[in-house]
Amino acid sequence: MEYFKEEHNLFRESLREFLNREVSPNIEAWEKVGKIPKSIWKKMGDMGFLGLSFAEKYGGSDLDFFFEVIFNEELGRLNSGGFVVTQQVVQYMSAPYIYKYGSDKLKDKYLPGIISGDLISCIGITEPDAGSDTKNIQTRAELVDNEYVINGSKTFITNGLYGDFIILVVKTDPKAGSKGVSLICVDLNQNGITKNKINKLGWHSSDTAELSFDDVRVPKENLIGEEGKGFYYLMNGLQLERLCFLPSNVATMEYALSESLNYMSQRNAFGRTIDKFEVLRHRVSQLSSELEALKAFSYYCCDLFDKGIYDVKSCSMGKLIVTELHEKISTQCLQFFGGNGYTEDYPMARMFRDSRIGTIGGGTSEIMREIIAKVIIDDVKYEKTKSNVNSKENSVNTDFSNQDNISSLDKLDKPDLILATKTITIAENTLDITIKHINLADGKGDKKSSSQSIRHQIAQLASEIECSKQFVHSINSKFEIMENLEKEISMAKLTSIQLMDRVVSKCFQMFGPYDNLEHHPLEKIFQNSKMIQISNSKSDLHDNISKLIIEK
Numbered sequence: 001m002e003y004f005k006e007e008h009n010l011f012r013e014s015l016r017e018f019l020n021r022e023v024s025p026n027i028e029a030w031e032k033v034g035k036i037p038k039s040i041w042k043k044m045g046d047m048g049f050l051g052l053s054f055a056e057k058y059g060g061s062d063l064d065f066f067f068e069v070i071f072n073e074e075l076g077r078l079n080s081g082g083f084v085v086t087q088q089v090v091q092y093m094s095a096p097y098i099y100k101y102g103s104d105k106l107k108d109k110y111l112p113g114i115i116s117g118d119l120i121s122c123i124g125i126t127e128p129d130a131g132s133d134t135k136n137i138q139t140r141a142e143l144v145d146n147e148y149v150i151n152g153s154k155t156f157i158t159n160g161l162y163g164d165f166i167i168l169v170v171k172t173d174p175k176a177g178s179k180g181v182s183l184i185c186v187d188l189n190q191n192g193i194t195k196n197k198i199n200k201l202g203w204h205s206s207d208t209a210e211l212s213f214d215d216v217r218v219p220k221e222n223l224i225g226e227e228g229k230g231f232y233y234l235m236n237g238l239q240l241e242r243l244c245f246l247p248s249n250v251a252t253m254e255y256a257l258s259e260s261l262n263y264m265s266q267r268n269a270f271g272r273t274i275d276k277f278e279v280l281r282h283r284v285s286q287l288s289s290e291l292e293a294l295k296a297f298s299y300y301c302c303d304l305f306d307k308g309i310y311d312v313k314s315c316s317m318g319k320l321i322v323t324e325l326h327e328k329i330s331t332q333c334l335q336f337f338g339g340n341g342y343t344e345d346y347p348m349a350r351m352f353r354d355s356r357i358g359t360i361g362g363g364t365s366e367i368m369r370e371i372i373a374k375v376i377i378d379d380v381k382y383e384k385t386k387s388n389v390n391s392k393e394n395s396v397n398t399d400f401s402n403q404d405n406i407s408s409l410d411k412l413d414k415p416d417l418i419l420a421t422k423t424i425t426i427a428e429n430t431l432d433i434t435i436k437h438i439n440l441a442d443g444k445g446d447k448k449s450s451s452q453s454i455r456h457q458i459a460q461l462a463s464e465i466e467c468s469k470q471f472v473h474s475i476n477s478k479f480e481i482m483e484n485l486e487k488e489i490s491m492a493k494l495t496s497i498q499l500m501d502r503v504v505s506k507c508f509q510m511f512g513p514y515d516n517l518e519h520h521p522l523e524k525i526f527q528n529s530k531m532i533q534i535s536n537s538k539s540d541l542h543d544n545i546s547k548l549i550i551e552k
């Protein structure tokens, strides 16, 4: 799968050159003062770096989603979560509601400014008493004559002080539950709006605010789409919000590993550079392998979106895994730096702070597992609405155990990749058997699938399986264009054996107590997985992967 063509690469080069020149040298200062000068967005707008997939008539570039992927990757490399999120909120979390559902008048009024970098927008969902439980928001918009009168408060609003307008999530009919939610565009410079800055652990260059609305009057024409459809619009829009975290976080993690390797090659202890110590090398191998797998999965999710598919399951899985891995990598990479990692003179302190928000903002990890569990265990089908980018309408290969894929691996004579495929298939089968088991009622009519703890474990494992599957797929498809994939194949082998081990052990526990192993429904799988583990040394794999990374 080659996602990037010549024009993508040229775009990356020019964006990177711009960021290296205009942004990188200033990040430190912007983090210190807690503000990014608005002139930088204007410069980016003038260069054509904003509104990449918006239509040309609003000043956009009408490009495919992989240009947005590059935009997020290049901003992610800067290691300033605050800088990245400021524009992510504008381009992916707020303006798309106007673009997809707004009237022509709203589009003409707001979109050109968003794309030129003159306007900054924000999205107001969270309230002091309603975060994860979005349906419970209380901010009220009442239609009086031809105006909405808004009362209520929002909290944790990124760009709340800095922004020019907000896409405000309000109740227009409080008795109608989620069908009484609407989206209204509100200019932030009007009477009746009070703003307070919130002091945060990280994301120092971005502002986050509490906003209260006291009889704020907004023309009726500022309603986005139809009254009462706001919750539906949000549920669709949140997939893009979650998706954009994938390329930006992957790029930040790549930066963390590359900075760590650089540091480790220069730092001496006990007469040698610290990149010679086995445990550190194995840790590099582990983190790099997990990241490489996630990167493949991230491109797969972005490819679905590019092809016009808004996939709730893959976006939620991607958001879950990428933010959890970001936290792990920033913690463990900081450790490579020793005491220096804890200081502001080295890059890891900021990354450590910034990464902590990932599993909270845009839907917490627990909420992601709730959504995934509904799809995997309860077979809930979410509508796959069209994304707002130009759809390529191609099919996406999602059938991993497809015989053609296995046979093509056989032909390539890649036993390690075949083993990776087999271990993932074992993990997948084990999870399927377990899901069937937990959905069976016991003598009292109770089902284990009602246990939240079991549901979340299944959601987590299913996400990891999906990620590994796409990693192997991506390697398989690279054989046509690349000759040496030894590192990637070893990484796939390592992560898939570890995954199989995790899935089999956790599923065993989910079955509950059994008299002996022979009667256990997973007995054969258990033995098979243990045989694979004892006949493949993880330590050798780590040695090989770390050698390929460190001594390349």
Ligand SMILES: Cc1cc2nc3c(=O)[nH]c(=O)nc-3n(C[C@H](O)[C@H](O)[C@H](O)COP(=O)(O)OP(=O)(O)OC[C@H]3O[C@@H](n4cnc5c(N)ncnc54)[C@H](O)[C@@H]3O)c2cc1C
Binding pocket: 089, 122, 123, 124, 125, 126, 130, 131, 132, 133, 155, 156, 157, 158, 159, 200, 203, 208, 357, 360, 361, 362, 363, 364, 365, 366, 367, 370
């Ligand atoms: C820096 C920052 C920027 C933000 N930017 C924005 C923004 O621009 N716009 C906006 O609208 N919001 C924004 N948010 C809010 C963010 O989306 C919420 O914080 C998040 O959705 C969680 O809501 P909450 O804080 O109310 O936590 P709660 O919903 O109170 O959750 C508290 C804990 O309970 C857990 N929990 C809740 N429900 C369940 C459940 N059913 N099962 C298991 N566990 C559960 C959660 O996972 C969490 O661990 C931002 C937050 C931060 C910190």
